[in-house]
Amino acid sequence: MQFKQQQAATSEQKPQKQGFLKKLKRFWIECKRVLRVTKKPDSQEFKLIVKISGVGMAIIGVIGFLIHFLKEIIIR
Numbered sequence: 001m002q003f004k005q006q007q008a009a010t011s012e013q014k015p016q017k018q019g020f021l022k023k024l025k026r027f028w029i030e031c032k033r034v035l036r037v038t039k040k041p042d043s044q045e046f047k048l049i050v051k052i053s054g055v056g057m058a059i060i061g062v063i064g065f066l067i068h069f070l071k072e073i074i075i076r
Contacts, residue, residue: 041049
């Protein structure tokens with residue numbers, strides 16, 4: 001009786017493992033595909049990315065400062 005219960009529990013775990021392995025294999029194939037398509041940016045493209053990222057961070061910082069500044073004015 002116990003053997004049949006153990007066997008039933010084991011057979012339920014196998015599909016879960018197979019599903020996980022299938023998803024993992026699909027993920028690995030997608031990662032390889034993305035890495036084949038991507039390329040290293042050249043110097044000009046890298047500088048542009050750095051400039052755009054810097055401007056974005058500065059804008060977010062200014063917005064945060066303004067929110068903090070307005071909060072301090074309103075509280076007083």
